[in-house]
Amino acid sequence: MSNTSKTTLVCANCGKEDSDVTNTCNKCKMVMYCNAACKKRHRHKHKKECERRVAELYDEKLFKQPPRPHEDCPICMIRLPNLGTGRVYMECCGKLICRGCFHAFQSRITKRKDDVCPFCRTANYTSDEEMMKRFNKRAELNDTQALCDMGYMYRDGEYGLSQSYAKALKLWHRAAELGNADAYCNIGYAYKLGKGVEADEKKAKHYYELAAMGGNATARYNLGIEEAEAGNMDRVLMHLMIAARDGESDSLKNIKYFCFDGLATKDDYAKALRSYQAYLDEIKSDQRDEAAAYNEEYKYYESNF
Numbered sequence: 001m002s003n004t005s006k007t008t009l010v011c012a013n014c015g016k017e018d019s020d021v022t023n024t025c026n027k028c029k030m031v032m033y034c035n036a037a038c039k040k041r042h043r044h045k046h047k048k049e050c051e052r053r054v055a056e057l058y059d060e061k062l063f064k065q066p067p068r069p070h071e072d073c074p075i076c077m078i079r080l081p082n083l084g085t086g087r088v089y090m091e092c093c094g095k096l097i098c099r100g101c102f103h104a105f106q107s108r109i110t111k112r113k114d115d116v117c118p119f120c121r122t123a124n125y126t127s128d129e130e131m132m133k134r135f136n137k138r139a140e141l142n143d144t145q146a147l148c149d150m151g152y153m154y155r156d157g158e159y160g161l162s163q164s165y166a167k168a169l170k171l172w173h174r175a176a177e178l179g180n181a182d183a184y185c186n187i188g189y190a191y192k193l194g195k196g197v198e199a200d201e202k203k204a205k206h207y208y209e210l211a212a213m214g215g216n217a218t219a220r221y222n223l224g225i226e227e228a229e230a231g232n233m234d235r236v237l238m239h240l241m242i243a244a245r246d247g248e249s250d251s252l253k254n255i256k257y258f259c260f261d262g263l264a265t266k267d268d269y270a271k272a273l274r275s276y277q278a279y280l281d282e283i284k285s286d287q288r289d290e291a292a293a294y295n296e297e298y299k300y301y302e303s304n305f
Contacts (some may be wrong), residue, residue, distance in 0.1 A: 012046065013038035020227040057224040062209055063238050065245065069181045069215035074119055079282045081246045082217050086288065086300025091134040092122035094143045099298040100287030128159040139171075144180035147171045151186060155195075165196025176207075181214025188219060212239070217248035224251065235261055241268075245275040247283070248300035252276050 009021035012031040023033040028050045033039040070080040070087070074095050080087050081098070088102045089095075097118055105118035115124045125131040135153075138146035151171035157163030169190055177185035188207035191200045205226065211219035224239030239256070243251035255272045258264035280301060291298040 011038050013042035025050060027051075038113050062213060064213075064241065065242060066181075066213055066215040066220075070096055072132065073101055075101040076285060076287065077284050081283045081288075082215075082303065083300055083301040085297055086144060086283075089118050089145050089149060090119060091125075091138060091146065091149075092117045093120035093130060094138050094146065095119045095139070096145065098285075098288060099291040099300055100289075103291035103294060103298060104287050107165055132159060132161075144175040144178045144183065145176035146220070147178070148180050148183045148186070151175070151183070165190070169196050176210070179214065181211045181216040181219070184208075184211035184214060185216045185219040188222070192222075198201070212242075217243045217246035217251075220246070221248045221251050228254075233258075237264060237268060241272055241275065244272040245279060247276065247279040249276070 004057060008017050008019055009032050010017050010036040011021050013033055016034045018034060021032045021034045023035055023039055023064060025031050025039070025046065026031075030050070030053055031042075031046060033042065068079070069082065072078060073080050075088075076141050077099060078098065080096055086099050087096050088099060090097060095117075101118055109115050113123075116122060117124070125134060135150055139150060148171070151168040153159055154164045154171065155168040169187065172183040172186045172190075176187060182277050184207050188204045188211060190196050191204035192206060193199065205223070208219040208223050208226075212223055218242040220239050224236050224243065227233075227239060228236040237255070240248075240251040240255050244255065252272050255269050257262055259269040283300060288300050
């Protein structure tokens with residue numbers, strides 16, 4: 001017969017020691033209580049410590065290196081760039097393809113019948129109506145990129161759609177709830193600028209943070225700049241360092257300027273530069289360089305720092 005023992009826990013309010021003390025603080029998860037009554041009585045004593053710990057836990061999540069927002073290009077299998085002009089969405093199959101592979105394929109087309117998707121070989125659409133049918137079909141499948149792109153179309157009133165920021169926001173919220181970091185960033189912009197909603201700095205920051213934690217480097221950069229305006233240089237550098245690792249060149253430039261002004265160290269800039277270069281090493285390819293040289297709108301990274 002095995003000899004097992006239960007862990008003895010202590011109620012933070014009454015001091016009762018019992019293995020059944022399992023009522024945890026819902027916010028910080030740091031302390032235990034024997035019942036809901038003890039939790040309620042101890043709330044005023046625990047409040048400050050709880051808020052401090054909750055803030056610490058949130059920062060741990062916020063400043064953790066985020067996941068990549070996109071998978072590798074399904075054709076060349078090289079990491080997709082974070083810069084939007086470096087990739088193209090195929091509304092037929094829902095694949096994101098790098099501009100290098102897309103341009104290489106397009107450059108070989110000599111006849112209309114050969115103008116097909118580089119991945120699934122579906123013929124290209126011939127009208128805005130046909131394109132929108134494909135987008136709607138992808139949206140019905142909860143394709144977050146399709147939802148996000150349709151939001152841009154409504155925002156700008158493109159492809160026969162009536163301009164509507166309300167519809168754009170509805171699509172972005174849906175895409176965001178399904179995990180699209182770019183959609184969170186778009187919602188943040190809307191609240192920042194008061195587009196389709198009442199301007200709200202607090203909500204804008206909230207959505208930027210969600211976008212940043214999902215891997216959107218632009219939202220991360222925006223948070224860094226806001227922290228700089230507030231004078232929180234330690235948080236500024238943490239945000240900009242992460243953004244630089246994800247290819248946000250303005251973050252690298254600002255760390256360099258902060259270094260000149262004595263607000264960051266040479267080591268900070270060197271670390272950011274190495275991180276940015278490591279990102280470039282992951283995304284660069286001859287095909288992508290050729291596409292960028294062919295058309296400025298196909299560039300896949302910023303080099304103006």
